[in-house]
Amino acid sequence: MANVFAFAETRGGELRKVGLETVTAARRIADAMGGGEVHAMLVGAPGVEKHSAALAAHGADVVIVVADAALSDYSPEVVAATAAARISAGGYRAGVFSASAQGLDLAPRVAAKLGVGLASDAIAVDVAGDSITVRHPMNTNKLFATITIAGTPALLSLRPGAVLPVANAKAGTVEAVAPAMDPAQARVKVVEMREGASGKLDLAEAPVIVAGGRGLKAAENFKLVEDLADAFGNAAVGATRAVTDDGWRPHSEQIGQTGRTVSPNLYVAVGISGAIQHLAGMRSSKTIVAINKDKDAPIFKVADYGIVGDAFEIVPALTAAVREARREG
Amino acid sequence: MKIAVCIKRVPDMEQRFKIAGSGTAVDETGLKYAMSDFDEWAVEAALQLNEKHGGGELVVISLGPDAVQETMRKALAMGADRGIQLKTDAIPFDGLAVAHALAAELKDGGYDLILLGKLAVDNASGVTGPMVAELLGLPCVSAVSRLDVEGGRGRAERALEGAVEVVEFPLPAVVTVDQGLVIQARYPALKGIMAAKKKPLEVKPAQLGEATVSVTKMELPPERAPGRILGEGAATVPELVRLLREEAKVL
Numbered sequence: 254m255a256n257v258f259a260f261a262e263t264r265g266g267e268l269r270k271v272g273l274e275t276v277t278a279a280r281r282i283a284d285a286m287g288g289g290e291v292h293a294m295l296v297g298a299p300g301v302e303k304h305s306a307a308l309a310a311h312g313a314d315v316v317i318v319v320a321d322a323a324l325s326d327y328s329p330e331v332v333a334a335t336a337a338a339r340i341s342a343g344g345y346r347a348g349v350f351s352a353s354a355q356g357l358d359l360a361p362r363v364a365a366k367l368g369v370g371l372a373s374d375a376i377a378v379d380v381a382g383d384s385i386t387v388r389h390p391m392n393t394n395k396l397f398a399t400i401t402i403a404g405t406p407a408l409l410s411l412r413p414g415a416v417l418p419v420a421n422a423k424a425g426t427v428e429a430v431a432p433a434m435d436p437a438q439a440r441v442k443v444v445e446m447r448e449g450a451s452g453k454l455d456l457a458e459a460p461v462i463v464a465g466g467r468g469l470k471a472a473e474n475f476k477l478v479e480d481l482a483d484a485f486g487n488a489a490v491g492a493t494r495a496v497t498d499d500g501w502r503p504h505s506e507q508i509g510q511t512g513r514t515v516s517p518n519l520y521v522a523v524g525i526s527g528a529i530q531h532l533a534g535m536r537s538s539k540t541i542v543a544i545n546k547d548k549d550a551p552i553f554k555v556a557d558y559g560i561v562g563d564a565f566e567i568v569p570a571l572t573a574a575v576r577e578a579r580r581e582g
Numbered sequence: 583m584k585i586a587v588c589i590k591r592v593p594d595m596e597q598r599f600k601i602a603g604s605g606t607a608v609d610e611t612g613l614k615y616a617m618s619d620f621d622e623w624a625v626e627a628a629l630q631l632n633e634k635h636g637g638g639e640l641v642v643i644s645l646g647p648d649a650v651q652e653t654m655r656k657a658l659a660m661g662a663d664r665g666i667q668l669k670t671d672a673i674p675f676d677g678l679a680v681a682h683a684l685a686a687e688l689k690d691g692g693y694d695l696i697l698l699g700k701l702a703v704d705n706a707s708g709v710t711g712p713m714v715a716e717l718l719g720l721p722c723v724s725a726v727s728r729l730d731v732e733g734g735r736g737r738a739e740r741a742l743e744g745a746v747e748v749v750e751f752p753l754p755a756v757v758t759v760d761q762g763l764v765i766q767a768r769y770p771a772l773k774g775i776m777a778a779k780k781k782p783l784e785v786k787p788a789q790l791g792e793a794t795v796s797v798t799k800m801e802l803p804p805e806r807a808p809g810r811i812l813g814e815g816a817a818t819v820p821e822l823v824r825l826l827r828e829e830a831k832v833l
């Protein structure tokens with residue numbers, strides 16, 4: 254029997270989907286190790302405890318609530334100190350974080366405070382006997398490593414979308430805990446949050462990505478890409494570095510070696526040549542569609558379905574056809 | 583300002599990789615190496631900061647075998663003032679072990695700012711920066727795409743999923759560099775390359791921490807089926823939609 258800690262990420266008082274993913278993964282680890290308890294930590298301004306039920310529904314036996322008016326924004330120092338204190342006192346076998354922007358900041362701080370191993374950006378977690386291993390893509394997806402975490406507690410961060418939330422109702426007993434550090438003492442402070450287009454899916458979480466390249470000729474032509482994404486209904490927009498460097502799209506949408514690494518069910522590349530640095534970020538997508546007027550473009554080497562031709566003619570036709578197909582169900 | 587940048591020598595990602603006989607590492611025979619992209623941007627960002635504030639010192643630190651001296655020479659040619667090699671035969675996979683060695687060197691360096699990459703493009707772990715900060719007890723801002731420093735304080739932006747967070751912090755601090763902070767790293771000019779040969783490069787043993795994670799198996803990804811062109815022009819769209827629905831099952 255082994256208890257497992259999970260960090261349930263919130264932002265702006267809302268529980269993020271990745272929070273349910275970490276709880277689901279922690280539940281699996283605990284069950285594979287003989288059915289210990291899962292303790293999920295929620296941090297935020299008072300009111301954040303309202304998410305306890307959702308965590309219980311996904312397998313949390315205990316919900317550790319750290320509510321403080323000064324914690325409405327992520328405070329790295331306070332959260333790391335509080336998570337580390339709890340993990341060290343709680344005798345956990347493992348601790349699961351998300352490899353989200355917040356989790357990638359938090360997990361290494363906690364690991365360093367505790368002096369324990371952290372396997373970062375896991376796309377799968379395996380328990381065999383008493384050993385915990387993860388799978389992790391390296392060298393721009395050209396290598397896959399199996400990583401063994403020595404010692405206890407074993408910490409890992411889980412790539413968003415790698416484990417989907419699964420319902421598994423547990424008691425979810427709420428335990429209120431004070432921050433391990435006075436939030437007023439924090440040196441790094443969030444002074445502003447600029448929300449992007451709200452309601453839009455993030456690249457890491459979208460099952461479909463429609464990405465555009467320089468072949469679209471101008472920023473305003475990304476309307477074509479947005480419309481196609483809209484037609485799918487579950488799609489996010491991505492871009493190449495050529496496009497983000499030119500300021501046509503924000504850097505946060507860049508996919509590739511120096512941008513985001515994604516592996517959606519469907520990746521549609523529009524007017525993208527398929528440079529090696531771009532392929533690095535998307536070649537592990539399940540299905541790849543390429544639309545490019547140059548039949549020799551390298552993107553066609555990885556495309557399951559390629560169409561040679563003018564994006565300005567093909568994309569609107571595809572958008573209409575996808576809308577039609579989804580209407581038919 | 584006195585700035586330190588930690589730079590890692592990594593394989594050039596455009597190569598085809600093979601697995602070593604051990605089955606737990608990449609076969610290094612014949613591989614070409616380069617500075618990790620994010621670290622190159624960190625060097626550029628540090629140079630720009632010191633140029634803007636009219637002076638300062640830039641020290642680059644790299645942990646690894648003697649070959650990392652070549653990587654440091656590139657940073658020196660770009661404009662860094664001196665280099666420190668933390669010598670070890672092989673770079674361990676474990677970020678915490680590396681962070682211990684970097685922190686031991688940085689501890690008494692008197693740096694105002696310590697820059698690392700958001701992640702090393704080979705390991706793709708992205709853990710070392712925040713770990714170094716914790717070990718040194720310094721404030722840390724990770725994955726920064728905008729940075730301003732003025733009067734002993736920093737202001738930085740970091741991209742979250744669908745949002746941007748703006749933070750303020752006091753120096754000295756550890757910052758990890760994301761894309762967007764600089765557009766492009768400068769190419770060393772011939773003059774810089776010549777000057778770099780004479781810049782000081784100190785070699786010290788790396789005080790690595792104990793490894794807490796290790797690679798127990800390394801594999802190549804499954805081969806993708808070769809690409810398939812369905813046809814030309816908008817007339818191919820109905821066939822594409824059929825395949826997306828019936829074969830790929832994504833519609």
Ligand SMILES: Cc1cc2nc3c(=O)[nH]c(=O)nc-3n(C[C@H](O)[C@H](O)[C@H](O)COP(=O)(O)OP(=O)(O)OC[C@H]3O[C@@H](n4cnc5c(N)ncnc54)[C@H](O)[C@@H]3O)c2cc1C
Pocket residue numbers: 465466467468469492493494495496507508509510511512513523524525526527528529530531534544545546547550562563564565619
């Ligand atoms: C260190 C380093 C890191 C990098 N990191 C990244 C990264 O993370 N991500 C990334 O994307 N790139 C990265 N790059 C850049 C990369 O090498 C390419 O330059 C970039 O991906 C090209 O973008 P693109 O495909 O949009 O443009 P291009 O290569 O210019 O391709 C445009 C394509 O559009 C097609 N086209 C033109 N008109 C039409 C039309 N009307 N209809 C249909 N197709 C059309 C053309 O045939 C062409 O294939 C990096 C480069 C370096 C050196």
Ligand SMILES: Nc1ncnc2c1ncn2[C@@H]1O[C@H](COP(=O)(O)O)[C@@H](O)[C@H]1O
Pocket residue numbers: 587588589590591618620621643644645646673677680697698699700701702703705706707708709710711
């Ligand atoms: N061997 C090394 N020598 C110097 N700096 C390193 C080394 N390994 C990692 N770093 C720094 O830590 C950052 C993040 O690495 P990682 O946590 O391995 O993804 C890199 O971008 C470098 O700035």
